[in-house]
Amino acid sequence: MTLTSPDTVEYVDSAFVFDRLDFDDSPHEQVAFCQDPESGLKAIIAIHSTVLGPALGGTRFYPFADERSALTDALRLSKGMTYKAAAAGLQLGGGKAVIIGDPSTLKSEALLAAYGRFVETLGGRYVTAGDVGTTSDDMDVISKYTDHVTGRNVAAGGSGDSAPLTALGVFHSMRAAAASTWGSANLAGRRVGVEGTGKVGYHLIRLLTEAGAAVVACDINADALNRATQDFPDLTPATGVIASPLDIYAPCALGATLSQRSVRDLSATIVCGAANNQLVDPTVEQSLSEQRITWVPDFVANAGGLIQMAGELEHKSAADVTPRVEKIFDTVQEILEIAALDGVSTGTAANRVADARIDSARH
Ligand SMILES: NC(=O)c1ccc[n+]([C@@H]2O[C@H](COP(=O)([O-])OP(=O)(O)OC[C@H]3O[C@@H](n4cnc5c(N)ncnc54)[C@H](O)[C@@H]3O)[C@@H](O)[C@H]2O)c1
Incomplete structure (x- = not known):
């Protein structure tokens, strides 16, 4: 269905967003799209479930072919985290974030700072950690901008290698x-x-x-x-x-x-x-x-x-x-x-x- 708002902005397809969030017949609670043009940050934070607790899941920093595949990965992986935490008996929900781009060229303190500030805006509903393309060192940097991070180095108060x-x-x-x-x-x-x-x-x-x-x-x-x-x-x-x-x-x-x-x-x-x-x-x-x-x-x-x-x-x-x-x-x-x-x-x-x-x- 195509809707036209009173001020003539045309919405492409009213079912696009919420249909996607019903990924695999399992609706996600929240998906945040985060952008900081100065540092080049483009991130998607997917919160699948906070029923058992804060949605914990790593940040994947990867040169996704396009935004759709980045979103699909965030939705798929965050749902997986809900099941992993629940099966392990943890009081944690499932979340996952993706940063779009090549970490070897795009990663900078400014980008990680901007990302950390976005994680902080979620008020603890999402807790981040390392994943493909991100390290404990990155989590140490991010921890300067948000409390909602784990997987830091021992020297920074974290638990180190998992x-x-x-x-x-x-x-x-x-x-x-x-x-x-x-x-x-x-x-x-x-x-x-x-x-x-x-x-x-x-x-x-x-x-x-x-x-x-x-x-x-x-x-x-x-x-x-x-x-x-x-x-x-x-x-x-x-x-x-x-x-x-x-x-x-x-x-x-x-x-x-x-x-x-x-x-x-x-x-x-x-x-x-x-x-x-x-x-x-x-x-x-x-x-x-x-x-x-x-x-x-x-x-x-x-x-x-x-x-x-x-x-x-x-x-x-x-x-x-x-x-x-x-x-x-x-x-x-x-x-x-x-x-x-x-x-x-x-x-x-x-x-x-x-x-x-x-x-x-x-x-
Ligand atoms: N590190 C963790 O805490 C953790 C937690 C959960 C899941 N995992 C998963 O466990 C697996 C191993 O993790 P890791 O941290 O040891 O990674 P790692 O990169 O340290 O080790 C993977 C090893 O597999 C080798 N390898 C790659 N392709 C191979 C192939 N075809 N045949 C034989 N060896 C091959 C690599 O050379 C490397 O030495 C990964 O799939 C990872 O996602 C790791």
């Missing part, structure tokens, strides 16, 4: 999946393939080798793989892991490694890793089920970093936060029980757990 606790959450997710699959959470002797020996993969290998697992790992970056093999002499380096004989496959590099084709070659009984968006498309989950492979949904397994960010907002120490991350074990057990009892996929079961927590906060 990789160790993300890895701890993945490790306990694996233990829970092992208990459900093999009747014991003990990973000693299990053959685990870790794909990606970066920040999270490195710490996961440490936990797995300490637990007595037989770890095989790969990385396209030779330096990252060498560092891991030097520090963990029992580690077996490989050129790839997904198609090798495994009990557990742990994707800790990029997402979208699980496709119809790669799942056919998978010998692992459990898939559990840190990478975001592991499935190429939702149909892959069905194939995993048909092959009796237990998939721990990525947003459940990798919530340790988010739990750390939530702790930072409450000024909690790492010692306070660690038991909260270990509780991911219980969440994964609950999800696997629901999946088995209701005959649904683990992804559906995880969404049910999150939906139940959101609904109980609403009523």
Whole structure:
């Protein structure tokens, strides 16, 4: 429908904005478009839900092809954050921001300051953090202009690198999946393939080798793989892991490694890793089920970093936060029980757990 206002401004399509906010049949509460021509800032802050608490989610600084794809990413990722926080049992909602542009050329103190001031105008409904294209150093800068930021460096009062606790959450997710699959959470002797020996993969290998697992790992970056093999002499380096004989496959590099084709070659009984968006498309989950492979949904397994960010907002120490991350074990057990009892996929079961927590906060 095209409407013309009394002062003859023509609105293109009255359904454009609110239809988009009903992204994926899940309406967003608020979307803010922020612009500061002097610094070149163009940002979109999407608040999907504040039902459980302030909407926490990182700021992605990326040269999006156009504004539509930037908006789509902000809407998609903020909805994902609502479910991730709810499944982790946090009193946090879901939000995400995108800054449009190439961070290597556009990022400046003035731009981050302008962005921080926009975050501040939301009065704490949105809390920002690092993501692709933004770092803890950037969060330190932004924190000069808003209180609503987490993921800062330790020197600036933040909780620092989230990789160790993300890895701890993945490790306990694996233990829970092992208990459900093999009747014991003990990973000693299990053959685990870790794909990606970066920040999270490195710490996961440490936990797995300490637990007595037989770890095989790969990385396209030779330096990252060498560092891991030097520090963990029992580690077996490989050129790839997904198609090798495994009990557990742990994707800790990029997402979208699980496709119809790669799942056919998978010998692992459990898939559990840190990478975001592991499935190429939702149909892959069905194939995993048909092959009796237990998939721990990525947003459940990798919530340790988010739990750390939530702790930072409450000024909690790492010692306070660690038991909260270990509780991911219980969440994964609950999800696997629901999946088995209701005959649904683990992804559906995880969404049910999150939906139940959101609904109980609403009523
Ligand atoms: N760091 C966190 O706290 C955190 C939290 C949640 C989710 N994640 C997700 O976990 C994954 C790993 O995060 P990270 O912080 O360790 O990132 P990272 O960049 O430190 O490590 C990723 C590693 O994967 C390697 N890699 C890339 N493509 C590969 C391929 N095809 N095969 C093998 N190795 C490959 C890279 O060389 C790099 O060493 C990412 O998908 C990230 O989004 C990280």
